[in-house]
Amino acid sequence: MSWPPPARVALVLALLWAIYVLVWTPGPLGLRLLGFYPKRLGSRVVGWVAARPLPASWRDPLLGGFARHYGIALSDAEFPLADYPSLQALFTRRLRPGIRPQDAPTDGYLNSPVDGRIIASGRIDAGTAIQAKGLPYRVAELLKHERNAGRFEGGHFLTLYLSPKDYHRIHVPLEGRVTAVSRVEGELWPVNDASTGSVPRLYERNRRAVWMAEGTGACEGLEVAAVLVGATHVGGVVIDPRWLGGRTLPRDGGFPVDALPCVPGDDLGTFEFGSTVVLLVGGPRAQAWTPLRTEGAVQVGQRLGACR
Template sequence: MTVKGLISAFTQQEDLNFLLTNRIPRAALTRFMGWFSKVENPLVRDASIACWKLFSDLDLSEAKKTEFRSLHDCFTRELKPGLRPAAADPAIIASPSDAIIGAHGRIEDGQLFQVKGAPYSLLDLVGDPALVERHRNGRFVTLRLTSSMYHRFHAPYDLTIDKVTFIHGDVWNVNPIALKRIERLFCKNERAVLCAKLSTGEAFTMVPVAAILVASIRLHFLDVTLNAQSRGPVDFPCDAQVKKGDELGWFEHGSTIIVLAPDHFEFCDNVAEGTRIKCGEPLLRKP
């Protein structure tokens, strides 16, 4: 096959992926998946997990449990103790989740990138001008969780979380194919903005972004499920003090976490677009 033919075949494959995962009733399918995944029937559970393994690199060898009540129970599985230790160096901000590293860099006067050449506004993402000012010209990194990854996320440092804002939105797929085709995708999807301060007093923000088939986001320190029923934007004031490595919550499928850090932080040497990172591994370094 010629180079031109290979490019054409690759483009057609991407187009088909985008069609199958986006040009469908996204919200309805997501609500259905939220219900279906909780069905506690052994036949449904086993068939669903077998199908999931067939189309992904799902590895359950690290799971704390060997038997699951439902597909949902498998999605939100805990890991065996000690498998994701947080980097001990007090200068290190750890990754809050297992992920594939996406776009990252400097927030250029309030502007970020979802992929090269596709900018979006920090204000559109978080909806709070004061928060934008705290992160103007800071650092951002995009962490994409695939469907087969560990779906829980943890505190990357000693933090005080003082507010969570839930912003209602769509549920586009967040894979690279969709990111190249949908402008400002992260600003369109449902998301939670976790406003925090590091133990050193500096502003630090995490934005878990939901996606297709993600029925909800759960946070341990809020007695509420953040999903389409939580019409937003709505603020949840809180005073959650967490230690580095503490579990914060989980997605009910794969999705994305956007991390916003101060401008004097630097990315660790292992941070490169397209590489995999595990929860607790070095992400950013304080000078």
């Protein structure tokens, strides 16, 4: 069979790309093979399927089976399982009122914005933070549309991973004023232990949304960025509409927010399926801020750190 010249060129390019993915992409073979998978298209398809309404008779076997497989605590959910019309509705469920109380305010406090697991933490040094296993990434590139990333120099980063079993809403971690929001278009690599330990600059490369705030009251002198990092099948990283003022975030860009007041526990955003939140703590008092939790499981409202 004779291939026309354009087809031959495409075939050669495809083979070269396959060799690159298999040989030069770090990490387990399965992660390398994921280089062939159309991650954006796959994420759109999965998102569309997850949002399809299910007949009432299907909800217990499908949603219930999914919840049992991943260990989702349905007793914490706001509504009974049968009231969730789709898989997406179950994932973006709210919790029963009062089930996640916020820890009491103290000097320079910061409470967890999510239910999840702290997988990395440390000082921001020379504009870099650590992803995992010594892999650095650039804070300025992570924020991208925030011009003054230097305000986080010498501060702290905490990375919180959300698994499929976790509650997928993100909440405000401090008392303050919201100053900016943005969105960064990017890739959709998985964000799990294998990926974070193998894919360089993963958080810089993936799709993400950024929420910025400066502290007031007990949190005066702190500045916080919450970066919602998307992943494969987690293309939906959604900033709550209250911070947008009726505007729509651009596909790759952002805008300032007119110092809207916020308190711990307010809605900040939502993940459509699980992923990762990177918290950056900066500002004039960042040197005095000390993390109280640097690894392990954490729930919304639990104290992450305070000024000492």
